[in-house]
Every structure is written in structure tokens, then in C-alpha cells.
Amino acid sequence: MDIAAQVSGHLRKLAGVNLCDDCLAEDLDLSRRQQAFRVTSALGTTGEFTRERGTCDKCALEKLVTGVKPHEPACLNTLSVTRLFTEHAKIEAELRARNVIRSANSPVGDYAETLFCTAFGWQMQGASVKGYDALDSENVRYQIKARKLNSEKTSRQL
Ligand SMILES: [Zn+2]
Secondary structure: OOHHHHHHHHHHHOOOOOEEHHHHHHHOOOOOHHHHHHHHHHHOOOOOEEEEEEEOOOOOOEEEEEEEOOOOOOOHHHOOHHHHHHHHHHHHHHHHHOOOOOOOOHHHHHHHHHHHHHHHOOEEOOOOOOOOOEEOOOOOEEOOOOOOOOOOOOOOOO
């Protein structure tokens, strides 16, 4: 394995840990600190790693340190509605797998109400209104039910 692969692999394994070139050279048993320096200088220019002045997590000295860049949380307000539902489905699946939640329906009902009210020009009623979800222009009440078809279940009954 070449030195670049050794250094980047080591930093990925220690994700979140920032190391100075001396400690990297020591960890990887590199013969010269310059070898680590050449690699970390290059890594610092990539999107995956940071290289900046900071505290080395091993020797605790204030130096130039290199580490894996922390993942930025997704900027939700830049995502499309489709993408938000996709991410939401993934989160729900994970929460179900951990037995945190049991239903897979949660935002679906609200979304169905929005769709029906937009399509038919109904007036959506707030959550405080019991028994119906929308009113049309003649004050006819509608209750809107929806269910997400889940690949884990085969029933199509509402
Ligand atoms: Zn160090």
C-alpha cells in the first residue's frame, strides 16, 4: 500500500480524529515525517479531509492537523418534496426496525389532505376540527383517508 492510501485509510478509520503529521508518521511507522507531510498537504485540498491549525488529538499540541471532514447535515429546505418523502421513508424504516414506531402512515394523511383540497378546491380544516378534514363550497364535509402502500405489506385495504 502506498503512503497516501495508508494515511487516508488511517484517518478514515479514526473518523473525527485530527492528527498532526508527527503523530501520523508515528502511527503508521513512516520513516520520515516529510512523507506524512507530503500526503496530508495533498489531502487537505480534497473535499473529504480538512487540514488546518488545531489541537492534535494524540499529542495534544497545537499544530497543523489533518482529519476527515465531518458530514454536513442535509439542508432540508433545499430538497424537493419527493426527496424529502424519500428521506422520510428511510428514517421511518429505520425507526420501525428499531421498534421505535409501528405505523408507516404519519405524514401521508396530511399530504393526502393537501392534495385533495388543492385538486378539488376544498377548504382544509385544522387539526382541532373533529370528524372531518375539509369543506367544499357548499359546506359538504369530507373525511380524507390515505395509506402509503408499503413494500413490506401486501394488503391493499385501507
Ligand atoms: Zn500529534
